[in-house]
Amino acid sequence: MARSESELILVAGGAGFIGSHLVARLLDEGREVLCLDNLQTARPSNLRLLQGRPGFRFVEHDIVLPLPETVTAQAHRITRVYNLACAASPPQYQADPEHTMLTNVVGTHHLLRLAEKAGARFLLTSTSEVYGDPEVHPQREDYRGWTSCIGPRSCYDEGKRAAEALTFDYARMDRAEIRVARIFNTYGPQMHPDDGRVVSNLICQALSDRPITIYGDGSQTRSFCYVSDMVDGLIRLMEAEDPALRQQPVNLGNPVELTVRDLADRVVEMTGTRNQVVYLPLPQDDPRRRRPDIGRAAELLGWTPVVTLEEGLQKTCAWFADELAMDREVLAAE
Incomplete structure (x- = not known):
């Protein structure tokens, strides 16, 4: 699609892991993108990869606060609002649980009001965490979940559940046209090496001198979706016209399930590490x-993941190996 002066896409959290890949894909398609991010958990290098590209604009802002005039003044041009603004790994969102909750609720409210004003379509990136520790397997969108509203993860889990409720209320009141994605574990290049997610943890440990850490006995299972597949799903969801999508969330993730121990074994084999497993x-x-x-x-979207775990892990391991090598060169030069 050719870039139009009249159309602008806002991506909140656009400097983050998934957000930066989404912004890059939209720019590749010739779209003009306004990236909004407080840079609290984003890697600065993600932003550097985007800056200077035609059609890209960046505003540093925390969506917990009212949106700045630099954004609201562009409302007449905004046709799509993607909300990816929230720390997504447990160590990061538990570091400031109050801010995590406010980002999900107050921040979503600010973006919904912008979408209402602009007449723009709004997409909320919710999470598989709304299912909690599920009693139903696999998880369908009509499963209501098994979550703790008072545990250490509740700032994120309950925050996302509240954000969904608010988003669907806007739809029921015909205040905004909405889409809601429930994202399952996603991995790939541009992850933060210290974000505490299992894929980045295992790979960075395997490529360094640190022990390989497995929590519990490693029998817990996850399903891992490569980031390019996730971005494709988000764009398909945003652009799909089926009326049913205004009334129900959509799971986005890879349905191939494996244990954390199996994932660790694959990373160990792929990297050739001899590090101790703890x-x-x-x-x-x-x-x-x-x-x-x-x-x-x-x-509804004609979407299924196409990147295999082996292919995705190879790309991710190669990227982290390059990143860690550059970090070592910088330290050696200091």
């Missing part, structure tokens, strides 16, 4: 099983 206590409320039912995405 088992640590399982964090409170950590889900035992996680696997999406993506039937709704397949039916």
